[in-house]
Amino acid sequence: MDVSFLIAILVWGLYAGCIYILLAIGLNLIFGVMKVVNFAHGELLMLGAYTTFWLYILSGFNPYLVLPLAMLLMAMLGLFIERLGFRPIMGTGKLNEIFLSLGLIYLFQNLAAFLWSTSSRSIRSPYSERIVPLGSIKLPMDYLIIIIITTLFLVALQLFLKKTTVGRAMRATSQNREAAALMGINVERMDMLSFALGSVLATAAGSLWVISGQMADPYMGSIPAIKAFAVIIIGGLGSIPGAILAGLTLGIAENMVPSLMKFLAGIIGFNMSFTAWKDTIAFFILIIILVIRPTGIFGEKGE
């Protein structure tokens, strides 16, 4: 294993990590404010990717430019899901939230399959041929754009949460719902806002993923979403810096571990491929962490 190969894996991980971070932060916002787990978050990613795909096909614009419009559309869907789905069952038990998400998963996956068939779609990025030389490694331009866009989103979100009145109200709601309501904050509006924001971030994650060369199909959402759950459990419920750290770690670990295993197996004299294990790494990390600390690394802070 030489150094440039390691750096290439690191960049791959950074790029995959960005997608997980965008998803995980949306989940974290929703969980922080509503104490609800949206297992159907991956379906928002899928619908977001399809929205961008269709806007791109129909308009012919640069896919990065239609992204904001897709995010706006998906924010509205997020509002609807909160208002019609999750609000009626708030406070009726955590199992019900899981079950409602299951219903949403079935609804959205099959609606997408029904409307747009199960064949995979892709968006051809205008920069797909460009490569940025970064020292000894060659970085695809799209990866660089995605890393920059993600950073911008994170900074904007942080500013929104820390500096604006609405953002402060959201943080207050997630710290103590009753007290926030007593202080005159419309907590139900905060619920809707958190869902809309989560939906927007999931759309960004899905669209950027598809623009950078991944295929979009109706079932694309489940695995990334479930990894995003692993990320927020690893990084701590409701903690945004934790989610960023854990998302990057997972992205890098996923790309690093199979190569490392292959390398180690090679030393013993086996020639094996471990790429099939890539998707399971998140769950191994998750199970190990929960065996050691059943409440996650940062404890029950969000509960």
Add this chain to the structure above:
Amino acid sequence: MRLEWMNLKNTLKRDMIRSKTALAVCSGILAVLLPLVLGINYYLMTVLIIMLVFIIYSSAWNFLALSGQGSLGHAAFFGLGGYASAILARSLELPPLATILLGGIFAACIGVLIGLTCVRLREWFLAMVTFGFAVITHTITAELSWLTGGWDGIPAKKLVPVTIPNYIVYEYYILLFIAGAVILTLYLITRSRVGLALEAIRENELEAKVMGINVTRYKLTAFAVSAFLTGIAGALEIHHFGYITPEVYGIDISFWPIIYCISGGLFTLEGPILGTVIITILSEGLKSFGWTYERLILIGVILILVVIFLPKGFVSIPNKLKSRLKSHA
């Protein structure tokens, strides 16, 4: 006056129990007579057999949920039971009816192992771990190709040899018998101290602990029983189809029992049965119209509506209608 009221209440209660027993007996007789009524139609018999498999599977899932643990990865136990049974039947030359039991035991052992992690977890952490576990078993099975045949899977012995005329009818009756036994067992367990303890744990774990219930042991028991029955259901299904591939670990295999239980009625004995029957009939009926995705969309919508408007499932419809009639009278 008070005594009269009590008497009335008791008679009502007795009537209800009586009518429930009568209903159970009637549906049992109907299930036994069904092949005679329908004639030997392979398609219909297959649908009924799969329905029975899923009645066992959903009841097993429901039993775990009874202790407040909602698993999102029961396909792992379904598949482990199936693979263990298929491999044992092939390598030890045992009849499938014996290896099915071994498959269940294997699934139960793994269930206890994963349960050791899960008993300490909160609802959605548990959901995540079980889901992840199903993904991991999927990968392990596909990678261990010398044992499991990899992605292509392996053949499994038929439950009843195909050479016997009308073998599918025998299969149906074997499954009906096993499903009946499973439901009776679950009925007896839920009525015993174990069932009460599990319910107490679900309602309030801390209070249950204070009352002297060994929470960990009961939760693990629930895991073992549920995984055992799920393993049996999985083994039955693959011995019916005659082959097994890693697709048996698919996400939808984990989700179907949940859909059946919620729509039928969570935490009740008859809920999973009713849910499986109604949703299967609906699903198969719509399939015969050529609806593939539409039926799944519809099932998703039904699930959402049931969670919001009918949290106790289809089984609560008669009571709801009764109370509505009463309030109008």
